[in-house]
Amino acid sequence: MPWTHAYPGAIIVPDSSILSVKDLVVAFPGVSGEGVQVVRGCSFSIGRGKTLGIVGESGCGKSITALSILGLVPIPGIIQGSIKYQGQELVGLEEKECEKLRGAEISIVFQDPSTALNPVFNLEQQLVETILRHKNIGSREACDMAIESLKQVDIPDPQKRIKDYPHQLSGGMKQRVLIAMALLCDPSCLILDEPTTALDVTVQAQILDLIELIQRSKNMSIILISHDLGIISEISDEIAIMYAGRIVETTCPSEIINSHRHPYTKGLIESIPKIDSKKKKLKTISGFPPDPQEMPSGCPFHPRCTRRLEKCVKLMPPKTLVNDNMSYACWNPV
Amino acid sequence: MLKYLIRRLLLSLPILFGITVITFGIIHLTPGGFTSIQMDMNPNVSPDSAARLQELYDLDKPLYQQYVLWVSRLLRLDFGRSFLDQRLVIAKIGERLPATLLLSGLSIFMIFLLGIPLGVYSAMHHNTRRDRVITMMTFAGYSIPAFWLALLCMLLFSVILDWLPMSGIRDIDHDFLSPLGKFWDYVLHLILPVTITAFGGLASISRYTRGNMLEVVRQDYIRTARAKGLAKNRVYYVHALKNALLPIITIIGLAIPGLIGGSFIFETIFAWPGMGRLAYDAAFGFDYPTIMGIAVIGAVLTLLGNILADVLYALNDPRIRL
Numbered sequence: 306m307p308w309t310h311a312y313p314g315a316i317i318v319p320d321s322s323i324l325s326v327k328d329l330v331v332a333f334p335g336v337s338g339e340g341v342q343v344v345r346g347c348s349f350s351i352g353r354g355k356t357l358g359i360v361g362e363s364g365c366g367k368s369i370t371a372l373s374i375l376g377l378v379p380i381p382g383i384i385q386g387s388i389k390y391q392g393q394e395l396v397g398l399e400e401k402e403c404e405k406l407r408g409a410e411i412s413i414v415f416q417d418p419s420t421a422l423n424p425v426f427n428l429e430q431q432l433v434e435t436i437l438r439h440k441n442i443g444s445r446e447a448c449d450m451a452i453e454s455l456k457q458v459d460i461p462d463p464q465k466r467i468k469d470y471p472h473q474l475s476g477g478m479k480q481r482v483l484i485a486m487a488l489l490c491d492p493s494c495l496i497l498d499e500p501t502t503a504l505d506v507t508v509q510a511q512i513l514d515l516i517e518l519i520q521r522s523k524n525m526s527i528i529l530i531s532h533d534l535g536i537i538s539e540i541s542d543e544i545a546i547m548y549a550g551r552i553v554e555t556t557c558p559s560e561i562i563n564s565h566r567h568p569y570t571k572g573l574i575e576s577i578p579k580i581d582s583k584k585k586k587l588k589t590i591s592g593f594p595p596d597p598q599e600m601p602s603g604c605p606f607h608p609r610c611t612r613r614l615e616k617c618v619k620l621m622p623p624k625t626l627v628n629d630n631m632s633y634a635c636w637n638p639v
Numbered sequence: 640m641l642k643y644l645i646r647r648l649l650l651s652l653p654i655l656f657g658i659t660v661i662t663f664g665i666i667h668l669t670p671g672g673f674t675s676i677q678m679d680m681n682p683n684v685s686p687d688s689a690a691r692l693q694e695l696y697d698l699d700k701p702l703y704q705q706y707v708l709w710v711s712r713l714l715r716l717d718f719g720r721s722f723l724d725q726r727l728v729i730a731k732i733g734e735r736l737p738a739t740l741l742l743s744g745l746s747i748f749m750i751f752l753l754g755i756p757l758g759v760y761s762a763m764h765h766n767t768r769r770d771r772v773i774t775m776m777t778f779a780g781y782s783i784p785a786f787w788l789a790l791l792c793m794l795l796f797s798v799i800l801d802w803l804p805m806s807g808i809r810d811i812d813h814d815f816l817s818p819l820g821k822f823w824d825y826v827l828h829l830i831l832p833v834t835i836t837a838f839g840g841l842a843s844i845s846r847y848t849r850g851n852m853l854e855v856v857r858q859d860y861i862r863t864a865r866a867k868g869l870a871k872n873r874v875y876y877v878h879a880l881k882n883a884l885l886p887i888i889t890i891i892g893l894a895i896p897g898l899i900g901g902s903f904i905f906e907t908i909f910a911w912p913g914m915g916r917l918a919y920d921a922a923f924g925f926d927y928p929t930i931m932g933i934a935v936i937g938a939v940l941t942l943l944g945n946i947l948a949d950v951l952y953a954l955n956d957p958r959i960r961l
């Protein structure tokens with residue numbers, strides 16, 4: 306029984322959710338054979354004005370999932386499953402229709418700010434073209450809007466800074482500019498792919514505060530992708546734990562520490578460093594995440610799992626509901 | 640910027656000096672010489688008159704003295720007179736240069752005007768049938784010898800179809816035509832030579848552009864541009880192309896000297912009265928002043944082309960400061 310069909314639409318509450326992803330599969334056809342699946346049946350949904358945090362190790366498919374929402378999975382990737390934005394199916398949507406949504410309804414801030422801005426255009430050019438693409442206003446007005454947006458993300462001296470080229474900005478500034486750019490057209494849904502990984506801790510905190518502030522003022526939904534459970538549980542309403550292209554547990558910040566069910570979640574929590582901890586050595590999850598080309602049979606986590614049963618090696622655990630927004634997929638939960 | 644230009648120009652002087660020394664050395668060290676063509680096989684020439692001729696042209700002096708003499712004349716912008724017909728070198732170049740400038744200018748213009756969009760288009764449709772058709776055409780462009788294509792085209796368009804003039808730059812009755820007729824006459828005469836000389840370059844520039852574009856569209860900022868909802872054309876022709884142009888600018892700089900050099904092969908095939916012919920005749924006639932004149936102008940243009948490329952580079956890429 307494939308896990309993805311165990312409880313179709315299990316965590317989807319149709320009316321309140323603005324974006325719902327169901328059984329998403331992203332595959333890259335290889336030179337030979339049917340290729341590799343890097344996202345393998347991922348389902349989640351996000352409510353209006355809410356923040357969903359997606360956590361997982363490097364390579365588990367977080368960025369690819371985010372890209373598939375915008376239809377930007379790199380060629381030759383193939384998307385299957387369903388992504389519904391306000392009832393509209395995005396999988397298989399015409400490119401022209403996708404373009405209208407991108408940047409206007411759904412925005413994304415990419416993982417690495419240092420390479421995400423075009424080096425040969427200044428900020429004004431890059432900001433204004435976004436506005437002109439989606440809004441029917443003059444370029445003077447658009448320029449004022451662009452300056453306003455920089456002010457909103459706390460860029461000092463925006464009138465002057467807007468003439469800068471990306472190489473003249475620090476990493477934190479670039480990240481702010483990218484956030485400003487994503488917010489230009491007041492999207493209803495913002496995807497942040499590791500918005501703080503490239504930044505130092507103080508700047509990290511500033512940016513997260515800024516995001517929360519803007520979210521509240523605009524009632525925007527946010528998908529926050531990170532491999533840092535600490536950041537995620539600080540600002541999310543719901544948390545999805547991703548492993549090897551699947552969501553293995555959904556929970557919420559108040560429950561995650563004490564009533565997590567999946568052994569992988571447990572491992573993640575135990576590997577968070579604590580300042581006041583006396584222990585010298587951090588606990589880690591032994592082994593490595595599986596290579597998408599050689600997925601283990603049964604539960605993909607079983608080779609690294611300390612609670613492994615015989616069953617785990619053979620059968621994929623189905624998603625088990627705890628309540629409306631909590632679920633896990635494990636044969637032998639914590 | 641101005642400071643940079645002045646510095647670059649000054650830095651070019653030693654290079655120019657080096658180029659003239661080497662060219663001067665090579666042509667004077669080539670076996671044979673102007674006087675030997677005139678006299679070696681001629682039984683009527685006495686050794687005495689041979690020596691007089693050598694003296695007349697300063698060819699009896701040591702090489703370094705000849706060079707110093709030549710440079711001192713050059714500094715007064717005196718390129719000397721041709722050994723072959725005693726005419727001023729500058730005048731000989733002056734009457735050939737416009738034809739070559741016209742032909743190579745148009746050809747280079749065509750190469751970039753068509754080659755770059757063709758490459759972008761090809762990259763946009765990467766791995767589709769359109770891309771493959773363009774790829775096939777460009778490979779044909781590489782591999783078909785252009786002089787052979789020239790002959791085929793002349794046969795087809797001038798002999799069989801009789802649409803275009805076969806060669807030359809204007810018709811015999813050119814002088815009797817109206818201004819518009821004159822213009823049209825030039826256009827007709829230019830079509831074949833420009834197309835043929837642009838052919839190979841077009842293939843390589845479009846191929847080069849395609850390669851650069853495919854490299855650039857993988858970059859993160861292209862994904863950002865798409866994530867903003869920009870149309871595909873804008874993403875490719877504005878965001879990607881401006882980055883992909885950077886290496887192409889270098890090639891534009893390299894193309895500048897070709898602008899005046901002309902091509903001996905094509906100028907011969909199309910009986911085009913340009914620099915290529917002039918240089919060829921000068922080289923085989925040991926016409927030192929003409930060869931050196933062409934070499935100096937070529938060197939100056941090459942250096943200017945390099946500077947131009949650097950300036951264009953800086954204009955296109957804000958990370959480069961001049």
Ligand SMILES: Nc1ncnc2c1ncn2[C@@H]1O[C@H](COP(=O)(O)OP(=O)(O)OP(=O)(O)O)[C@@H](O)[C@H]1O
Pocket residue numbers: 333343361362363364365366367368369370379380416532597
């Ligand atoms: N263009 C591609 N072709 C083939 N495989 C790809 C491609 N892009 C990504 N992958 C694979 O997809 C998997 C998921 O990648 P993804 O970028 O989504 O990881 P991630 O969870 O965002 O990791 P990180 O935390 O490092 O950003 C990886 O194993 C990666 O090798």
Ligand SMILES: [Mg+2]
Pocket residue numbers: 367368369416498
């Ligand atoms: Mg990622």
